[in-house]
Amino acid sequence: MSAPPGSTKTLRPARTAATRQKLFDASMELIGERGAAGVTVDEIAAAAGVSKGTVYYNFGSKSELIAQLLRHGVDILKARLLGAAGQGIQEGAEKAEDRFPASTRDPLQAMEAMIGQAMDFMAEYPSFARLWVSENWRTPSEWQGTFAVLRGELLEVIGEAVQNVSEAYPVDGSVPRGSLETAIFGACFVVGLDRQTYNPERTRDQSVAAIMAIMRGYVLKLPEPRG
Structure with missing residues (x-):
């Protein structure tokens, strides 16, 4: 069948x-x-x-072609997010030496690196972002099942990064985790696409900083330096 x-x-x-x-x-x-x-x-x-x-x-069929191309694009994005998480952790190591044990690294740096990679992906594949935004919330959508699966996979990656932040920092417990992850997820697509379409003068770093403001608002305060 x-x-x-x-x-x-x-x-x-x-x-x-x-x-x-x-x-x-x-x-x-x-x-x-x-x-x-x-x-x-x-x-x-x-x-x-x-x-x-x-x-x-x-x-x-064309329908299956589009479904598989959506999968291909998400696989590219996921690989970059996961790779950036590791890179961000390494880049944040020296800055975090006085706040985190040697075995762990600053998860906010990892999140920032992930968002940077999301902005790069949107810049490289703006048509994918447009397809995602235009079709993902269309009801009914021919690819609704595909979007549900792929959206869940991306939210899982973001959720793990948010979990790492919550384990390292005191955070605002009144903020629902699901809504927080969705806010970051949506912001990456909308901010990245808005930059490509309407505000090309905005830099990558400005876009990353805008989205990171969501995470920094979630963190109540940084731990005191050790020793």
């Missing part, structure tokens, strides 16, 4: 990561110009430099 439209099950996985990336890049460019509904498989195939048959062989 075939998977319903919008599912994330891969019926015909792409032969190579390169083919998937070509289709992703081509689709994002076309979708950014006309929206998902206004783009045909023929156009996507031509822009990606592959045959229409290759698209159908790998994905089966």
Whole structure:
């Protein structure tokens, strides 16, 4: 039995990561110009430099193609967020030496690095951000099931980062965790997309600082320096 439209099950996985990336890049460019509904498989195939048959062989339908391209984009973003978390932890090590044991690092630095990577992703793939914002809250949406799964995965990554902050700092317990994570998640897409569309003069660091204000408001105060 075939998977319903919008599912994330891969019926015909792409032969190579390169083919998937070509289709992703081509689709994002076309979708950014006309929206998902206004783009045909023929156009996507031509822009990606592959045959229409290759698209159908790998994905089966336009609906499944879009679902899998959404998955591909989220996989790219997740990898960058998780990588940035580790990088941010290392970059924050020296600044945090007097406040955290050697075995741990400043989770606020990690969160800042993650948000920076989210801004870079939005700058690199603004059409993905537009597709996400325009379709994610459309009711009904052909890809509602896909968005629900992918949104949950991204919120889980953010939730782990927020949890690390709450374990290292005194935080405002009256702020619901789910709402906090959703606020950060939504801000990354909206602030990043707003910068690309309406305010290109805003720097990456300014955008990161605006979103980090949410987290800094959640933290009540920094621990006193040791010794």
